[in-house]
Amino acid sequence: MFLDYLGLSWQSIKNRRLRSWLTILGIVIGVTAIVTLISIGQGVQDSILNEFEKLGYNTITVLPGSINTRRGGFSNVGGNDTDYLDPAVIENLDQIQSSGPIRTETGLVNSEDLEGQAFLRVTGLSQSILTDFEAYFNGFPIGSGELFSFSGEENQVVLGSKISEDLGVSTGDKIQLEGQDFTVTGILTPDEDSDGGFNFYGDLDSGLFVPYRTINSLYGGGMQASIILLELADSADVSEVADSIEQLYADNDSAATTITTEEISERVNNALGTIQIALAGIAAISLLVGGVGVMNTMYTAVLERTREIGVMKAVGAKNKSILNLFLIESGLLGLIGGIIGTLFGVVLSIIAGKFIQQALSAPFAPSFRPALIIGAVAFSFFLGAISGVLPARQASALQPVEALRYE
Amino acid sequence: MIQLADVEKTYLMGETEVKALRGLDLSIEEGDFVAIVGPSGSGKSTLMHIIGALDVPDKGKVLMDGNDISDYSENELAKLRGEQAGFVFQTFNLIHTLNSLENVSLPLTFQGVPQGKREEKARKLLTAVGLGGRVGHKPAELSGGEQQRVAIARALINDPNLLLADEPTGNLDTETGKEIMDLLKDLNETRGMTVVIVTHNPNDASYAHKTVHIVDGQIRDAKTARGGS
Numbered sequence: 001m002f003l004d005y006l007g008l009s010w011q012s013i014k015n016r017r018l019r020s021w022l023t024i025l026g027i028v029i030g031v032t033a034i035v036t037l038i039s040i041g042q043g044v045q046d047s048i049l050n051e052f053e054k055l056g057y058n059t060i061t062v063l064p065g066s067i068n069t070r071r072g073g074f075s076n077v078g079g080n081d082t083d084y085l086d087p088a089v090i091e092n093l094d095q096i097q098s099s100g101p102i103r104t105e106t107g108l109v110n111s112e113d114l115e116g117q118a119f120l121r122v123t124g125l126s127q128s129i130l131t132d133f134e135a136y137f138n139g140f141p142i143g144s145g146e147l148f149s150f151s152g153e154e155n156q157v158v159l160g161s162k163i164s165e166d167l168g169v170s171t172g173d174k175i176q177l178e179g180q181d182f183t184v185t186g187i188l189t190p191d192e193d194s195d196g197g198f199n200f201y202g203d204l205d206s207g208l209f210v211p212y213r214t215i216n217s218l219y220g221g222g223m224q225a226s227i228i229l230l231e232l233a234d235s236a237d238v239s240e241v242a243d244s245i246e247q248l249y250a251d252n253d254s255a256a257t258t259i260t261t262e263e264i265s266e267r268v269n270n271a272l273g274t275i276q277i278a279l280a281g282i283a284a285i286s287l288l289v290g291g292v293g294v295m296n297t298m299y300t301a302v303l304e305r306t307r308e309i310g311v312m313k314a315v316g317a318k319n320k321s322i323l324n325l326f327l328i329e330s331g332l333l334g335l336i337g338g339i340i341g342t343l344f345g346v347v348l349s350i351i352a353g354k355f356i357q358q359a360l361s362a363p364f365a366p367s368f369r370p371a372l373i374i375g376a377v378a379f380s381f382f383l384g385a386i387s388g389v390l391p392a393r394q395a396s397a398l399q400p401v402e403a404l405r406y407e
Numbered sequence: 408m409i410q411l412a413d414v415e416k417t418y419l420m421g422e423t424e425v426k427a428l429r430g431l432d433l434s435i436e437e438g439d440f441v442a443i444v445g446p447s448g449s450g451k452s453t454l455m456h457i458i459g460a461l462d463v464p465d466k467g468k469v470l471m472d473g474n475d476i477s478d479y480s481e482n483e484l485a486k487l488r489g490e491q492a493g494f495v496f497q498t499f500n501l502i503h504t505l506n507s508l509e510n511v512s513l514p515l516t517f518q519g520v521p522q523g524k525r526e527e528k529a530r531k532l533l534t535a536v537g538l539g540g541r542v543g544h545k546p547a548e549l550s551g552g553e554q555q556r557v558a559i560a561r562a563l564i565n566d567p568n569l570l571l572a573d574e575p576t577g578n579l580d581t582e583t584g585k586e587i588m589d590l591l592k593d594l595n596e597t598r599g600m601t602v603v604i605v606t607h608n609p610n611d612a613s614y615a616h617k618t619v620h621i622v623d624g625q626i627r628d629a630k631t632a633r634g635g636s
Binding site for chain 2 (some may be wrong): 001002004005008011012014089208307308310311312313314315316318319320321399400401404
C-alpha cells in the first residue's frame with residue numbers, strides 16, 4: 001500500500017516539475033548549509049583532537065606557581081616565570097612512567113658574525129623529552145649535523161634553522177653562550193608546522209637547545225625545571241595523579257599547577273561544540289524556510305487537486321488514505337531535497353576543505369559521520385512530512401460531494 | 408436494494424441555503440435501470456450522491472440492503488462506496504497524471520489490492536470497453552468518448568452492485584453518447600448491474616426501465632417503461 005501511495009505521489013511531483021524542483025531547492029539550500037557547516041566543524045574538531053591524541057591523554061604538564069599567581073600566557077610561562085620546579089619532588093610517584101623536565105632561560109649569545117650581543121631563548125632538554133615527548137617538539141627533526149650529547153660534558157648546542165642563519169653559523173662552528181664557547185652540533189630543519197600544537201619554547205626555528213644538565217650548570221640553582229612533562233602509566237587516573245602532584249609541591253613549600261591534555265581538549269571541544277551548534281542553528285533557519293516552502297506547495301496542491309481528491313473519495317479512498325497520500329508527497333519532496341542537499345554539502349565541504357587546508361597550511365579534511373549523513377536525509381524527510389501535515393489534513397477533511405463540485 | 412424514506416438535504420451555496428431534497432421517497436430494486444430526470448437545480452445530483460453513499464441526508468432514512476446508512480461515519484461510507492458503488496461523471500474526472508490502466512485500477516489501490524492483480528483486472532475491463540490498445544495513454548491523449556469508457560471501466564473495477572452515472576453523455580457528441588449508453592445498457596442486461604443515471608437528455612432516459620422525474624427536490628412522477636428504447 002505504501003509503495004502504491006509512493007507511486008501516486010511521485011506521479012504528481014513529476015507532473016508539477018518546475019514547482020516541485022523549486023520547492024526541493026528550498027530544502028536543498030538548507031541541507032547543503034547544514035551538512036557543510038557541520039562536516040567542516042567536525043573536521044576542525046577532529047584535527048584538533050588528533051593533535052591532542054599525538055600528545056597523549058595520559059600526559060600531565062606541570063608548571064611552577066599556582067594558577068592564581070601565574071602570569072602571562074600559556075606558551076611563555078616557562079620563560080617569564082621566575083619560579084622553578086624541583087623534579088625530584090615527584091620522582092617517587094609510581095604512576096609516572098616518564099618524566100621530562102625542561103628549563104628555559106634567556107641567554108646572552110655571541111657569534112663571530114653577530115655584531116654585539118643578543119638575548120635569546122635557551123631551552124634545556126632532558127633526554128626523555130626527545131624519547132617520550134617528541135610530539136611536543138614536532139619530533140625535533142635535526143636537518144644537518146647531530147644531536148648534542150645529554151651527558152653535558154662538553155658545551156654543545158643545537159640551533160633552530162632561523163637562528164642559525166641569524167647567527168651566521170653552521171654545524172661545527174662555535175657560538176658564545178653566557179661567555180662560554182659552545183659547539184653547534186646540529187641544526188634543525190625548518191619547522192613548517194610552527195602554528196600547530198602547543199609549545200613551550202617559542203618556535204622551533206628561533207630556539208637554542210642545550211642538554212638539561214648543561215643549562216642547569218650554566219645558570220645554577222641545582223636541577224631546576226621551568227616545566228615538567230609527565231607521561232603516566234596507562235592505568236593511571238590522570239586527574240588523581242595531577243592532584244597529588246599539586247599536593248606534593250604544596251607540601252614542599254612550593255606551588256605547582258598541572259594541566260592535563262584531557263582538560264584542555266575538553267575545553268577546546270566544548271568551545272568548538274558551542275560554535276558549531278550556533279552555526280548549525282543559523283543554517284537550520286534556512287531549512288525551516290525550505291519547510292515553509294513545502295507547506296506552501298502542498299496547500300497549492302490541495303487546492304488544485306480538490307476535484308481529484310473528490311474522485312478518490314468517491315471511489316473509496318478513506319480520509320486516512322488521502323492524508324497519507326499528501327504526507328508521503330510532502331515527505332518525498334523533503335527526502336529528495338535532503339539527498340541532493342547532502343550530496344551538495346559533501347562536495348561543497350570537500351572543496352572548502354581544500355581552501356582551509358591551503359589557508360592553514362596544515363592537513364585538514366571535513367568529517368562526514370554516518371550520523372550526519374543519515375541524520376540530514378532523515379531530518380529532511382521528516383521536515384517535509386511535518387510541513388505537509390496541515391495541508392494533508394485539509395485535503396483529507398474535504399467532503400467528497402463538495403470536492404467534486406469544486407471548479 | 409435501496410430505499411429512501413422522507414429524505415431531506417439542504418446545503419449552503421455561498422451564503423444561501425439550498426433545499427436540494429424535500430422529503431423524498433424512492434425505492435430502487437436490484438437490477439433496475441433508473442433515470443433521474445429533471446431541470447437544473449432540481450436536486451437530481453444530490454439525490455444521486457445520497458444513493459451512491461457520497462453524501463448523507465440531513466433527515467430521513469437511506470436503507471442499503473436493509474442497513475440504514477444515514478448515520479454512517481465518513482470511513483464507513485468510503486468503505487461502502489469502495490466495495491459496492493461505481494461512479495461515472497459528466498466530466499469523466501480521470502486523474503490526468505495517471506494513464507488509463509492506473510486510473511482504472513485506482514479504486515483497488517485504496518483497498519490494498521496488489522498492483523499485479525489490480526492491473527490485470529483493469530486491463531481486462533479496458534479491453535471489455537474497447538480500449539485494450541489504450542492502456543498506457545493519459546486522459547489528455549484520449550477522446551471524450553474514450554475517457555468516459557475509461558471512467559466506466561474504473562467504476563466497474565470493484566465489481567459494484569450499483570453503477571451511478573451523473574450526466575454520462577453530457578460532454579459527448581450524440582454518436583459517442585449513444586455508444587456509452589449502449590455500454591451501460593449492456594452492463595445492466597448482461598451483468599444484472601443496477602444502474603442509476605442522472606440526465607436531462609430524453610434519449611438517455613429512454614434506456615431506463617424507470618424514470619424518476621424530480622422537481623424542486625421532490626418526485627413529480629415515476630414511470631416504469633419496461634423494454635427501453
